[in-house]
Amino acid sequence: MIELYHNAFSSCSQKVRIVLGEKGIGWKSHEIDLQGGGQHDPEYVKLNPNHVVPTLVHDGRVFIESTLINEYLDDEFPNPPLRPGDPVERHAMRLFVKHIDEKVHPAAGVITYGIATRPMILGQPPEVQEAAWSQIPDPARRAARKSVIENGIEAPEMRGAVGAFIGMLDEMEATIDDRGPWVCGEHFSLADACALPYVLRLEHLAMGSQLAAGVRPRVARWFAEIQALESYEEMISGQLLAPILAMFQKNAEEVRGELDALIASL
């Protein structure tokens, strides 16, 4: 049996869910409340010592790190294959994923906490705020989290973070070609699974039309193809609670002017 400890909005959880969905693998859901600190629960930390989601458990064996979980799922459940068969294209896929994992993933935390969830967190008592970020084990992630909660869109981390997203979109616009709508050509792959949560996050933070639809037609076409996948609704959009999406949108609109200026300056 496959069990997934995950969160509806977590980028890395979404990467694994869409792969489970496209492979048609049945799974049991254990949702982790990230705002409530479920990722720091000692029982959960035994499964995932990095205090993050997702964690996949397959017949009692524990797998962490979304990119490596997806490689595992493609090794263990090879149909349909979600990695290119050709070693050259497979390397290109892994390089794209590595770039997103290293540059875009940390940036997603910065823009999400700095724009979307900051007003809610600032409304909490100071000791609750501090408890939330002080439990993040990685010092760099902890410092960035604190900075964006304190400074919002003015945080020094914000410029690099939005820049990382733009870099990803530029790379996608250059990589997606007329062979097919996907990052690695005509087949949906782990590269697309990896990019999905971040393009979706831009959409949730009201930057989609500005950064994709209008100016990057290949990314816009790619995003439409992703949303048309058979498992998209069950695994992605159907899991996202409307009041939280509305809060993201509202909080993003409130800093629209600063956000536009930041994007224009990059």
Next chain:
Amino acid sequence: MIELYHNAFSSCSQKVRIVLGEKGIGWKSHEIDLQGGGQHDPEYVKLNPNHVVPTLVHDGRVFIESTLINEYLDDEFPNPPLRPGDPVERHAMRLFVKHIDEKVHPAAGVITYGIATRPMILGQPPEVQEAAWSQIPDPARRAARKSVIENGIEAPEMRGAVGAFIGMLDEMEATIDDRGPWVCGEHFSLADACALPYVLRLEHLAMGSQLAAGVRPRVARWFAEIQALESYEEMISGQLLAPILAMFQKNAEEVRGELDALIASL
């Protein structure tokens, strides 16, 4: 034809060389002079936009990132296989490699520059020193490099870096078991290729006997097995120039007292 742009002492170059050697793949060497700034040469940067070694070129196609190069080599030249056939063990191997890439690799730069090459660099004119680190594109790596050159063993980065090495050795001591001498059991794998340069670096910085031989018998046995590999001399030890090894050893011995105190405090 396989060409490798690499450096004898570079950890990530060693990871790829030992894999080429163990697979018996012929290759053409292009050595990059890292102290002379060859990695920043505009012609080289066209191949490797991250300004690092190694870069592998196979029949004109370019591959970067040592871990992904090794996955490519195992995809393209599958014999002998250097990844476990079992998906569960393959995930464990990739998790070990990911941990080393993220935590130990940056730490290797810190201890090498802060202990072994610092006296030589401090003997250079200030503008040469500045030119060397100012070309590092990643801001975090650039700041760490500057700090350890300025502060040596007193740099705030040093404690975490030595701690990352100790964490790796502890993990190896726990992982290597009686099934076989290697990280993933009875067969040499990409996990061993990935760990090799860092255990070797401790040896070069005169920390080997203190951290492995005396106190971690499984790591010590593993290191003896690595050195007994058929390709070890050609690909690793035979490439390392004796005067540079002597300089590493001498500079490490000069901070022996501080280093011992740091290790004892961890």
